[in-house]
Amino acid sequence: MSTEEKIEAAGKKKEEGNVLFKAGKYARASKRYEKAVKYIEYDSSFSEEEKKLSKTLKIASLLNNAACKLKLKEYKDAERLCTKVLDIESTNVKALYRRAQASIQLTDLDLAEIDIKKALEVDPDNREVKLEYRNLKEKVKEYNKKQAKFYGNMFSLTKNQRYRRNLRVLTAESDVAEYLFSM
Numbered sequence: 001m002s003t004e005e006k007i008e009a010a011g012k013k014k015e016e017g018n019v020l021f022k023a024g025k026y027a028r029a030s031k032r033y034e035k036a037v038k039y040i041e042y043d044s045s046f047s048e049e050e051k052k053l054s055k056t057l058k059i060a061s062l063l064n065n066a067a068c069k070l071k072l073k074e075y076k077d078a079e080r081l082c083t084k085v086l087d088i089e090s091t092n093v094k095a096l097y098r099r100a101q102a103s104i105q106l107t108d109l110d111l112a113e114i115d116i117k118k119a120l121e122v123d124p125d126n127r128e129v130k131l132e133y134r135n136l137k138e139k140v141k142e143y144n145k146k147q148a149k150f151y152g153n154m155f156s157l158t159k160n161q162r163y164r165r166n167l168r169v170l171t172a173e174s175d176v177a178e179y180l181f182s183m
Contacts, residue, residue: 003046007053010039014061017068026068033065059085059092066098078102093123100132104139112136 001009017032040054062085069078082099085092096119103112116136119129 003043003050006039007046007050007057010036010054010057010061013039014057014064017061017064021064021068026071030065030068030072033061033068036061037065055088059088059095063092063094063098066095066102070098070101073105075102075105079106091118091122093119093126093129096122097126097129097132100136104132104136107143109136109140109143113140 013032013036017029020029020032037058040058043051043054046054062081066078066081079099079102082095085095096115100112100115113136116133
């Protein structure tokens with residue numbers, strides 16, 4: 001298969017994936033995007049122009065596949081695919097945004113915040129990213145409340161536990177007092 005044919009086949013698989021995605025068939029669309037990337041994965045024999053085309057096609061296929069994985073709730077895979085895009089293009093806003101979405105679902109809120117902030121640095125007017133940042137802030141508040149409650153409960157004694165502890169202290173004091181007065 002020539003390099004030109006590989007790029008053409010990859011483009012065709014990507015388009016098939018797009019049709020399936022729009023039809024809500026995310027698992028099948030994901031497979032098409034994977035095939036698209038396989039055609040152009042190794043581009044050492046490509047001309048400079050073909051490398052540019054292949055890079056654009058690869059990024060689009062990886063991002064579309066990440067969108068499928070998010071829809072399928074396969075967050076680790078979505079995160080991995082976005083990381084591949086960011087290895088190619090470190091300031092890709094869609095990759096940062098989608099990886100942040102996956103990270104939020106995986107409760108890796110620190111990574112999500114880093115990605116969202118970086119996406120906002122690159123594109124401060126991106127409405128979707130701004131909304132996701134607000135969503136992230138709410139998740140962080142929720143998480144912090146849960147943590148505070150968990151640790152607060154862990155260190156607080158129940159009423160019954162305090163009653164028993166006080167009873168033991170009083171009993172011990174009573175025993176000591178009885179001993180001292182019996183001398």
